[in-house]
Amino acid sequence: xxxxxxxxxxxxxxxxxxxxxxxxxxxxxxxxxxxxxxxxxxxxxxxxxxxxxxxxxxxxxxxxxxxxxxxxxxxxxxxxxxxxxxxxxxxxxxxxxxxxxxxxxxxxxxxxxxxxxxxxxxxxxxxxxxxxxxxxxxxxxxxxxxxxxxxxxxxxxxxxxxxxxxxxxxxxxxxxxxxxxxxxxxxxxxxxxxxxxxxxxxxxxxxxxxxxxxxxxxxxxxxxxxxxxxxxxxxxxxxxxxxxxxxxxxxxxxxxxxxxxxxxxxxxxxxxxxxxxxxxxxxxxxxxxxxxxxxxxxxxxxxxxxxxxxxxxxxxxxxxxxxxxxxxxxxxxxxxxxxxxxxxxxxxxxxxxxxxxxxxxxxxxxxxxxxxxxxxxxxxxxxxxxxxxxxxxxxxxxxxxxxxxxxxxxxxxxxxxxxxxxxxxxxx
RNA sequence: GGUGGGGUUCCCGAGUGGUCAAAGGGAUCAGACUGUAAAUCUGACGGCUCAGCCUUCGGAGGUUCAAAUCCUCCCCCCACCA
Numbered sequence: 001x002x003x004x005x006x007x008x009x010x011x012x013x014x015x016x017x018x019x020x021x022x023x024x025x026x027x028x029x030x031x032x033x034x035x036x037x038x039x040x041x042x043x044x045x046x047x048x049x050x051x052x053x054x055x056x057x058x059x060x061x062x063x064x065x066x067x068x069x070x071x072x073x074x075x076x077x078x079x080x081x082x083x084x085x086x087x088x089x090x091x092x093x094x095x096x097x098x099x100x101x102x103x104x105x106x107x108x109x110x111x112x113x114x115x116x117x118x119x120x121x122x123x124x125x126x127x128x129x130x131x132x133x134x135x136x137x138x139x140x141x142x143x144x145x146x147x148x149x150x151x152x153x154x155x156x157x158x159x160x161x162x163x164x165x166x167x168x169x170x171x172x173x174x175x176x177x178x179x180x181x182x183x184x185x186x187x188x189x190x191x192x193x194x195x196x197x198x199x200x201x202x203x204x205x206x207x208x209x210x211x212x213x214x215x216x217x218x219x220x221x222x223x224x225x226x227x228x229x230x231x232x233x234x235x236x237x238x239x240x241x242x243x244x245x246x247x248x249x250x251x252x253x254x255x256x257x258x259x260x261x262x263x264x265x266x267x268x269x270x271x272x273x274x275x276x277x278x279x280x281x282x283x284x285x286x287x288x289x290x291x292x293x294x295x296x297x298x299x300x301x302x303x304x305x306x307x308x309x310x311x312x313x314x315x316x317x318x319x320x321x322x323x324x325x326x327x328x329x330x331x332x333x334x335x336x337x338x339x340x341x342x343x344x345x346x347x348x349x350x351x352x353x354x355x356x357x358x359x360x361x362x363x364x365x366x367x368x369x370x371x372x373x374x375x376x377x378x379x380x381x382x383x384x385x386x387x388x389x390x391x392x393x394x395x396x397x398x399x400x401x402x403x404x405x406x407x408x409x410x411x412x413x414x415x416x417x418x419x420x421x422x423x424x425x426x427x428x
Numbered sequence: 429g430g431u432g433g434g435g436u437u438c439c440c441g442a443g444u445g446g447u448c449a450a451a452g453g454g455a456u457c458a459g460a461c462u463g464u465a466a467a468u469c470u471g472a473c474g475g476c477u478c479a480g481c482c483u484u485c486g487g488a489g490g491u492u493c494a495a496a497u498c499c500u501c502c503c504c505c506c507a508c509c510a
Contacts, residue, residue: 225466252464259465289463320464378475379457386458386472399478418458 002026003061007217009274010267012054014193014220017203022215025187026063033058033188034066034180036121036173036195037105039074039097043241044104046230046253049269050219054190056108059116060271066117066186067105069098072125073172094122104240107303117184121176128175137175140208141201146170149197170201177202178209187214193221222268225260240303246349247304251312252420254296262291270298272332280330293323297335310336318342319422348414350424358427359408364391364401371423373415383417390416 003026007013016022025031035051037044044052055065071094102111102118109116146152149170155162177199180186187206189199199216206214224230238253239245257265263280266272272294280291293313301309317323317340324339351371365380368389374380381399383389389396391407392414407413413425 255464257465259463262465286463289465292463292465316464376475378478379473381478382472383458388458420464 003058003063004217006057006061007054010057011264012050012057012217012219012268014218015196015216016218017200017216018213021213022188022217025215031058031063031188032066032180032184032186033063033190034068034119034177034186035190036068036070036073036176037101039069039071039094039101041239042097042100043239043244044101045240045245046238049240050222051191052105052108053269054217054219055105055116056271059109064114064116065109066119066180066184067101067109068176068180069101069118069120071095071098071120071122073121073169073176100241104303107240107305119180119184121172121179124179125172125175133175136209137171137178137205140205141171141174146201151194151197170198173198174202174205177214178205181206181210181212181214187212188217189214190217190219193218225258242304242308247300247308248312248315248348250303251296251300251309251316254299255292255316256420257292257295259288262288262295265299266291266295266330270295270302270333272298272330276330276332287329290323290325290329293325294330294333294335298333301334306334313340314343315348319348319420348422348424350426352426352428355408355427358403358425359405362403363399364389364396364403365399367403367413367415367425368417371415371425373417373421373423388418 002023004013004016004019004023033055035055037048037051055067058065071091074094098120105111105118111118146167147156151170152162152167155166173195177186177189180189189195189202191199196216196218199218203214203216206212222230237245238250240250242250254265254269262283263277266277266280267274280288283291293316296316297309297313300312313323313335319342322339322341325335325337327337349371353370365374365377365384368374368380368383369377374383380389384396384399384401387395392409393416403413408427411427413427415423415425417423
């Protein structure tokens with residue numbers, strides 16, 4: 001089965017150029033393909049996961065992926081799919097962000113021995129000279145056609161308008177593709193569906209300048225069953241960087257997905273075989289919840305490693321009660337089977353505090369604020385009044401409740417805000 | 429450069445001198461119901477030493493007993509004209 005079929009089957013494919021030729025090309029060649037990533041933040045987030053997984057699939061099927069960091073284009077900003085001009089960032093920020101992105105991609109893709117490449121388009125873009133660029137590249141682009149591109153249309157019609165630098169984004173991305181085709185024999189570009197126009201522009205440019213046939217694949221925009229772009233939670237974006245978004249929260253993000261999304265997400269965000277995932281579609285209730293556990297475990301393992309995935313599973317069990325993973329469910333999964341019973345664990349976020357300052361002195365609501373469980377004292381007060389604050393599993397009775405000796409359970413106090421947020425205080 | 433219209437609490441958006449911490453919607457949070465889901469219902473949603481007080485309505489001044497609301501200057505955005 002070709003990669004293209006794999007990607008199609010798993011729900012990665014939105015549109016493809018030259019389907020038959022591409023199929024043929026992938027069957028008979030060790031293809032080099034690329035996806036661009038914006039270095040606008042130190043970390044990638046779940047929104048980029050489809051792209052990352054696609055590259056991983058390419059590698060698993062014997063092809064060579066290139067992750068192109070937009071160090072050059074990042075200085076400009078892609079207008080595609082955005083309603084506002086992007087913030088332009090500095091070179092120093094880009095360098096820092098690149099390092100973080102590389103570390104994260106390494107979890108998904110093997111960069112050793114050049115089996116995959118991480119390149120930066122700043123390499124060639126920053127060297128461009130304006131006149132030669134216009135003469136050699138610019139001449140191939142028709143303004144008439146560009147302004148008809150969906151990515152520009154919206155901005156043309158918007159109040160903010162489109163700046164000239166953004167307008168040039170398409171040329172630069174096409175130039176990237178051409179460079180990669182030239183220097184790395186990379187003839188396939190993939191990306192989100194908003195990249196279609198840019199990808200096609202690159203294919204055209206390659207045909208005109210190099211006389212070669214290049215290809216493009218776009219991925220659908222992944223939304224949740226609720227119709228929202230996935231990857232946002234109360235904590236903001238779901239980052240892949242464990243320092244910005246803990247593996248436990250990452251695990252929880254997946255467990256908390258919508259029922260209707262489980263099978264689709266298993267296909268997209270794990271490597272489990274499709275025939276097993278098919279079965280998940282018929283599950284309901286508690287069984288479906290178990291499938292979510294597997295989704296969360298596998299996704300966490302891919303992004304953060306096995307140890308973190310196990311810890312997250314353990315932490316979830318200790319907080320939410322026993323979790324059962326039957327042998328028969330998704331047998332291809334690597335999750336530890338059986339019943340995971342609640343045990344004390346050390347993965348719940350914890351803060352150390354001094355006993356003297358605490359007992360008989362502090363208000364319970366202060367603890368909620370200090371641990372970050374609540375954003376302000378008013379917030380904590382509100383939580384208590386609404387009955388969502390707990391100390392060691394007991395509902396906090398009133399805003400004036402103080403920390404007592406009896407609250408210390410083996411030197412620890414477990415705070416809970418609402419159903420899902422926990423924080424442990426270790427008293428010294 | 430000219431003329432006109434705007435900048436309100438996380439977002440959209442009402443509000444033209446006191447009854448405004450500011451309508452309504454969205455997002456979010458809590459409670460109930462559940463399965464750590466969705467839907468639904470209820471409540472909350474600037475801060476604090478919380479039946480009271482303090483700080484917010486682009487920025488800086490001013491008028492007034494009293495301003496998001498009036499005046500002056502400045503900054504930014506948009507439309508049309510040039």
